[in-house]
Amino acid sequence: MFLLDAPVTGKRQVAHGMFVIGMRAPEIAAEVRAGQFVNLGWAGGPLLRRPFSVYRAEGEHVEVVLKAVGAGTAQLLAMEIGDRISCLGPLGHGFDLGGAARSVVLISGGLGVAPMPLAARDAKTAGLPVTWVHGARTAAELCAETDGDQVVWATDDGSQGLHGTAVAAAPAGDLVLACGPNRMLAAVAERWPDAQVAVETYMGCGTGVCLGCAVPLARGGYDRACKEGPVYRAADVDWSVLPSHLPYAISA
């Protein structure tokens, strides 16, 4: 884990209202794995850091993807090249691609694209064919950078790709990795109990000490999205108790 003073190196738009911010954070870029996150703080920002899944990591740079949903994300999006972000990471437990899978299906809803470019990269490195199913409310909100051996689009209003949810549009998969609103992940859990899903929660510290990011478990009790998570086996989460639709959340 590293705490770096990371200069902003770039920003680009990837969908309506959705932006990617890049920063120079060499140690984190070298270590981060798909599904892990960074906890970001900045001068004049909110009290608590904000967690973001790492979207891409190349060379000395890491990227995160975000929408302006509140004052904090608006401040991040207003940053100029060279502005400094305090970047703590990599944090959490990411996707595990080490099993006996022969192919991978990625399912992302909205900002749930966040951990998927790294997951696609790692799957390709492991020689696994990748099908990426990406859904959003409308065509304009679909992330333009989705890629894979096969890409399937889904929109709630039918304006692009299949009319309906990404979960409904997904083909049968050997290894399913999913990220999106918790209600979407609950639907993933019904269809693929063994899917690996990255959940959304509020977070305090991001390092395992505050117990603020409690994830209710099917076997009872809670553990920490920031430490044991944010990636879980879908059937291990008690979806009836995990809140969804957070105005601000780690990944969706």
Added chain:
Amino acid sequence: MTPDLSVAIGALALRGPVLAASGTFGYGTEVPLLERRALGGMVSKGIFLRPREGTAPPRIAETPSGMLNAIGLQGPGVEALIRDYAPQWAEWDFPVLVNINGETAAEYGELAARLDGVPGVAGFEINISCPNVEQGGLYFGNDPRAAAAVTEAVRKRTKLPVWVKLTPMVSDIGVIARAVESAGADALCAINTFVGMSIDLNAHWPRLSFRTGGLSGPAIRPLAVHLAHQAARAVRIPVIGIGGIARAEDALEFMIAGCSAVQVGTATFVNPKAIAEVHNGIAAFLEARGFASLGELPRYLPRD
């Protein structure tokens, strides 16, 4: 020359005045990027006799310059603490106090008896101020007789240092401070979180599943300085200041207002190096003003 930052809290000698506050440092085993030499001591996450699941999410909500939390004292219970954490503490070069909790005074006493003599346990912080439990907690902290009864129950079962963490949710903190001093406390910790509430405008419902939570962070600092000062005026035992400390200047406010040491809490969530920065900043402050030790720092502490 580097100023001497050591302090004595009763019989307990600390190498520095900055401690990690309960609930913000876990059991000390997972805190990243820790500069241990800056740590005067640590207070463990609150423990009960038995394991507790804690409250349902959402457990935290950010507020202006602060945060509300309702964790509900999630924890593994005292036996797991003794088995998994105390052996590690015994190896460390700073004292670890255990924050103890119960639903009855007798349960606090039982916990102290169970932990007394366990290697690695240097003392107790009695939590009579947690706002996030259904039974006990705050109830003991806002009644001087109940506060004294809990303190006595612990005092009878241990010779280790006994600190009592006070709630700000009282009309006169001096009354509670004197009651626990008379009951045998070695020091007071002032203060725990304020009870607060924040509403989700879309859900028309509180943002925390527990409805209310404990407010911490810089938002409460001036309130905390005042209450710690009032507690310090009321008693002769040391007071450890807590509440929104993020920088050395904040800690110095508490110390000039009468506190012997401080605890840093929420700031650690934001900045894993906060404790070290506060410690080093206090040293720099004293050095710049020619004070050779923390004891030379002038205090504003008229006695009641």
